[in-house]
Amino acid sequence: MKKNFVLAGILLALSAGILLGCSSQASPWSEAEVGLMRSLWIGSLPELPPDPSNQYGDDPRAAALGEKIFFDTRFSVNGEVACGTCHLPEKDFQDGLPLAQGVGATDRRTMPIAGTAYSPWLFWDGRKDSQWSQALGPLESPVEHGGTRTQYVKLIQAHYKDEYEALFNELPDFSDESRFPVPAAPVSDALALSNWEAMSAEDREAVTLVYANMGKAIAAFERTILPNESRFDLYVEAVLANDISAARDIFTPDEEAGLKLFLNDANCTRCHNGPLLTDNDFHNTGVPAVAGLPEDTGRARGAQQVLTDEFNCLSQYSDASPEDCNELRFMLAEGEELERAFKTPSLRDVAERAPFMHAGQFWTLEEVLNHYHFAPAAPGGHSELEMLHLNRSQQAQIIAFLKTLSAIQ
């Protein structure tokens, strides 16, 4: 009788011990998953490499000048639009609108800036290949800043002459209205274009050089805008330290389950990979077209535009040697997969950035997950998506995980 109680006690203690022992130490993650999580961790982000096309990129004086221009609304046709009008610092340098509003209405969603210094391609269609050449696009877009480069170089002369000359070189005198008319630029506007073509080649080059330098100063500022650590990064750090109980203090069970789905069954890391959770490439995910907007072929057009862009890496205004322009030299310029392909956005801070997709097609992450779940046919080209078999609670878990990618304030 007594013997049996002792035996029962030992058995019970053993089973309880096994249970407790296992549950306090077992990691929910396989070695491969831990490796994948490490690759997504912000600690895996390498130090920002220099931009060979912008020799002023890491000069703090350039960044200071660029920051002033970034927020200066005089750099627009009506004096009301600056870069910071759509790229609001308090909103992760975007505007929360489906379509950006400059002096007119655009066809695309404002993109955030954090971490774009790591990206070989800028804009949803990658029609620019550096931050500085990107910055020059909206300035002359008729629906964004709406001005032209002669107007802008005169503003530099009037308001930023000393700062400009301390960095770059002596400013030519742009005051002669007949030699430097406003508006004038190689743009679609008939008056600006005819004025531009009437200028001498030397004068056009002098203006464009100052204009390019403006872009390089803005880029020097934008290079300083980087993503911040998120709760996900803290979780990965705990997992890497093999401290599962600390990790579970950081994530709820739903967030952990959402991460598991993100890494595995939901196929998210096919495109959202690396520490910025983007492959910096272009994909057709069958996002619906927006009624009323012109046809958008995405990367198919963007690839052709960047090849002939006057400010690309191989251009005379770039500081890079051709060997530094491998992204452009070996760019995929043609192919069916470029049709209606758009850039994979970083998922860092994604939950703070509704609406989603290149024209703000979805207002909630629930709609986004629903789209990936059903994987509808693309309105043009072919969607790369395959239908996901995720139930509602799994979709909710992925959303719970996506919210952990927001920077810790």
Added chain:
Amino acid sequence: MNSQNKTIIVTAVVTAALVLVGLFVLMPILGPSLMHPIMVEQMHGSGSSVSTSDLNTDTTRTTNNGAFVISFKSQLDPIAIGSMHSWILHVETADGQPVEGATISVGGGMPEHGHGLPTSPQVTQDMGDGDYLVEGLRFQMGGWWEVKFNISADGVEDNVTFNIILGG
């Protein structure tokens, strides 16, 4: 005797219940770590009929019609996802003579995802002694990649495909 039997039965039932509950609770957690890697891969793979573990990932291969023996060496080793890099391709005849002056084109993609390479890599230099510089390679996601070369030399044309499996 009766109460002794009862104790044995109770002990057995409680132990069995604990072990069963333990297994149910812990299996989803412990399960994956106990599985063979191939099983894990098949569970999480995209349902493809090709098991990537069966693929030939040799870096030296004979071309499809046996005309050349091709090998490659990546200048980025191991190959990192998302990094643009170069390869040195070495071309020999079937009897081991280096082939110079070949015309080589590059292609490939991810057969399971139905897309091509994200870049347009090219042979940019005939380095002599059968070596060629291939620039502009980048693989932007983990999984099975094919890199294909079409080689033409001295009136002979042949193709070779290398399989690359990237983790992550």
